[in-house]
Amino acid sequence: MFYANLKGHVEALLFINGDPVPAGQLAEILNVDKVNIEEIVAQLKEDMDTSERGLTIIKVAGGYQLCTKPELAAIVEKMAQVLDNKLSVPAMETLSIIAFKQPITKQEIENIRGVRVDRVLMKLIDRLLVKELGRKKVIGRPILYGTTEEFLKCFGLDNIEDLPLLPDAVYAE
């Protein structure tokens, strides 16, 4: 392959960056087209996945990110301080409503869940999974909420369109 020599470059750039790096940025730095980057990354990922490497590449939050292979989780956890970051059931439900219905107001979330969500919402904002998007143009101008880039990272989504389809077509508004 023509750009095979750039595989190492891409790997080094992803390594240094830590966070997801958009293909466009890699293309600019390496002075090639975005489509070339996609090819290089695909091949690099295949190299990694088919060999005894400990790392792989994922596409998340609009960029490529280097990470450890999922099958090594047990080993890596021995070293990493793994915090129990699991979201509670109410938090997860609230988050899914926001994810699919954004932008959405607190009142609208409460209508769906049937309970107050103030505390859960605060928690989601604290965890950087949800943010304010602006205000709805109705009486009272309530705050509209939506998901963040951190949300995409937590759920391994490249962008918000990657969310799984809602199970019930009846409600597809």
Place this chain on the structure above:
Amino acid sequence: MFYANLKGHVEALLFINGDPVPAGQLAEILNVDKVNIEEIVAQLKEDMDTSERGLTIIKVAGGYQLCTKPELAAIVEKMAQVLDNKLSVPAMETLSIIAFKQPITKQEIENIRGVRVDRVLMKLIDRLLVKELGRKKVIGRPILYGTTEEFLKCFGLDNIEDLPLLPDAVYAE
């Protein structure tokens, strides 16, 4: 080699740990002898160095650390470079004063522009367009500024003498 299957494990462990990891710690996590770790790392490093990888392993501060290959330093540095495409009007004006009047002190620039130029000057230095040339031999020994080679490149000049002559002799002090 017996422990070849642990190469990926070692790589993953070094990856998530930004700091050097002592062989003893790796041995403990992977449940092998320290000497095995040394062999695994040596082979992993050789794999990395002999292939088109962007990473390598160094032994530093009593441990092993994953890092980018030294020959990729120039590429990696590009990651942190920001291209500033436009100069603001104040920046352009200050730059023109420096270009035509160099070497010049900050105070002298301020006398001409009638405003403080500290921030603009910092920006021009950050953008590699202006540099310090030395100090003026007057009380306080203020810093003298002038243009850089980057400046010439940006304006398509061969050397500073290619700057157009000033039309008005009045201002040539």
Place this chain on the structure above:
Amino acid sequence: MLDYEIKLDAFEGPLDLLMHLIEKNKIDIYDIPIAVLTEQYIEYLDRFQEFNIEIASEFLVMAATLLQIKSRILLPKVKKTEDETDIEDELDPRQELIDRLLEYRRFKEVSEILDQLAEEQEKLFFRSPTLIPVQYLPPTNLDIQLLLEAFHSVLEANADHTSLVSREKFSVQDKMADIIFLLDKQAGTILFTDAFTRSGTKNEFITTFLALLELMKLKTVTIKQTQPFSPIYINRRSEE
């Protein structure tokens, strides 16, 4: 007896409790036997041992809603006049509740899918970014003509001053501002001599001295010298 240990917050809300009852009794969600459901729901509420007013109110509102739906079903249909067709009457009184339950169930299912996604993602480990100092590159494609124009505009803006009031290069006002600026930059204290180190012309020295006197008069600064020939300091008076 186990039933009596049921706690209100075991359910996330009235909808959660309703879903629990629907699943427990294998009720068809599209055809809810409202009387049975209402009865069981209220029975559950009665059994709740602890009664947190704030949480309970949400459950009570639902109980009221259920009772209302029940009564609307039991009421004989109002006879309509020929022209009038009351749309509300034609709707199943349960429909709104069914819609809410379906929507609630849908998000419960979705949250489980998201939960799995998060679990997959938690198997991946990342590394924190390496900090590389940001380096700004010079702009591209600058034109020498622009530079020249910029210089001309500077000269034009400056023309009046230089030709007419060239001797007023240093005004007392400017120097006062200068000294204050220096003081602010240096945490309120500068050396007396620092106030004078600029272009070094006699004109400027005089202006600076006048500016300093003015600042003292305004009680903006104080001058201190601990003993003869020791350094003189200018201090900014803190504003009380």
